[in-house]
Amino acid sequence: MAGDVDVPGPEPDWETAPEYQGGKHNPAFQQSAWEFAASSFHIVAGLQPPLDVLAARLRLSVERTWEDLGYVNVAMFRIKRTDFALSEFEGGHSPYTAVWVSRSSDNVEAALDILLGALGIGREALAFHGTTETGFEYRNGWTGG
Template identity: 70%
Template sequence: MAVVEVPGPEPEWEPAPSYQGGKRNPAFQQSMWEFAASSFRLVAGLKPPLEALAARLRLTVEQGWEDLGPVDVAMFRVERADFALSRLEGAVVPGTFVWVRRSAEDVEGALDILLDALGLDREALAFRGTVETGFEVFDGSSG
């Protein structure tokens, strides 16, 4: 079998995972998280760090990226609900984002399933809501 030599990249091509003003590189690479995130919607934030939540459920945290920078993510299922927990590196908002599969009809029920699996109650929430409905922020000063 003959060896086929693959030419190197053209000198003017930008790296595939970065913004390409002129789109000179024919490939635009997305991280696994960027690709998967389109199937999920942000529904809440949890106060505990991602590492503690992942350790509780013995999840593997993967690193990817998105437009805003590096992101750590764990995607998993509890009962019949699909979740993702994420933390954006250098985020202004501390804590962990909770994502639920877009097809989930009962988001509050899914959130209860997750909190139960994590051994937490709603006091662990930093915020909840969706982009469509708006977010309710919990600052800890009310009961």
Template identity: 65%
Template sequence: MWEYAASSFRLVAGLSPSLDVLAARLRLNIERGWEDLGAVDAAMFRIQKIDFALSRLEGSPRPDVFVWVGRANADVDVALGILLDALGIGEEALTFRGDIETGFVDLRSEPQA
């Protein structure tokens, strides 16, 4: 399912909590799928008419959970805010942010205020 659905999403951020913890908070089922790099666990869902997916590539050197937003959603900041509120976590849980066009910013390397 993920291999088919992934093209309708864009990667926008990473989260530090595990996929199991995040999925449990939203009562989601995690499905095992495949992509070019191997096995991937993913959960797809909708909150306030915004399509989201959370995924974790098996064997990835970084433990980040990838946050995907439906390509139809133009305001990623609003979408991320809605997701973080639903999960009950703050922006400190974000490990990176950005997109393929603008590039990604590693939030773990930025000085803490």
């Protein structure tokens, strides 16, 4: 019977699961769903419009989650068999909306064109684009800082 098992509370010296655990007292280290999903994506661009405007255009739901740098708002979706994510840190940590594409996508430029077409905007909306492998090209006077 499921109600017959008492589960003890946490040990007094355990850190909370999502925190850095220098002492490694807690046997669990929690990741957010975004941190887990982000490992399947890579950042390919930054868009100047804010996430809420981009999400409204595609009627996407935005989820609030967290990662080591703080709270982040994320929308994950698929267009023409290409998986995308748009993310934006809360509190103005970054002046752009990050564009992520699935690591399984062979042609990042084509994927970016698909996204921009669906959003109804052109490349002038980019703050930067590229990959960590090829380097990033900055546009419109944005320098990455």
